[in-house]
Amino acid sequence: MLATQPTPVCAELTPFEIVEADLEGGVVRLEFAEQPAFRNHFGQIQGGFGVAMADVCISLAAFAKHRKWLPTVEIKCSFLSPIPVGPCVGEGRILKSGRGTVFLEARLWGPGGSLAFHATATAHTRAD
Numbered sequence: 001m002l003a004t005q006p007t008p009v010c011a012e013l014t015p016f017e018i019v020e021a022d023l024e025g026g027v028v029r030l031e032f033a034e035q036p037a038f039r040n041h042f043g044q045i046q047g048g049f050g051v052a053m054a055d056v057c058i059s060l061a062a063f064a065k066h067r068k069w070l071p072t073v074e075i076k077c078s079f080l081s082p083i084p085v086g087p088c089v090g091e092g093r094i095l096k097s098g099r100g101t102v103f104l105e106a107r108l109w110g111p112g113g114s115l116a117f118h119a120t121a122t123a124h125t126r127a128d
Helices: 009-013 047-066
Strands: 016-022 027-032 072-079 088-097 101-109 115-124
Touching (some): 027 047, 047 072, 047 088
Antiparallel strands (some): 016 027, 027 088
16 A cells, blocks of 8 residues: 555655554554664663654554544654664554544554653544
């Protein structure tokens, strides 16, 4: 389904592979490739890049369910633990779809398997 979609240039910054997808439930599980350019002063993934990966997860979860790209209008990310630079696993899911609004959640696990980021987000179902 994604192969028919145009790929924005920014998607090259967060290369991933879809590991699982529940199209009806709006749930996706991704594996992100290691990105050495995401390294901060402490040798971990810089927080803004983690938020970008969380946004990829929620965007794909919304796309899986609604079969179209929905604009993210708000995202809140909690940093639970540092993520060493390496392959990461992300999960995005729809929590609730309402009239014109979708509530989503993303989680990101670091290379060691510990939960590092948790995000909640809101997207519009109408892309006007």
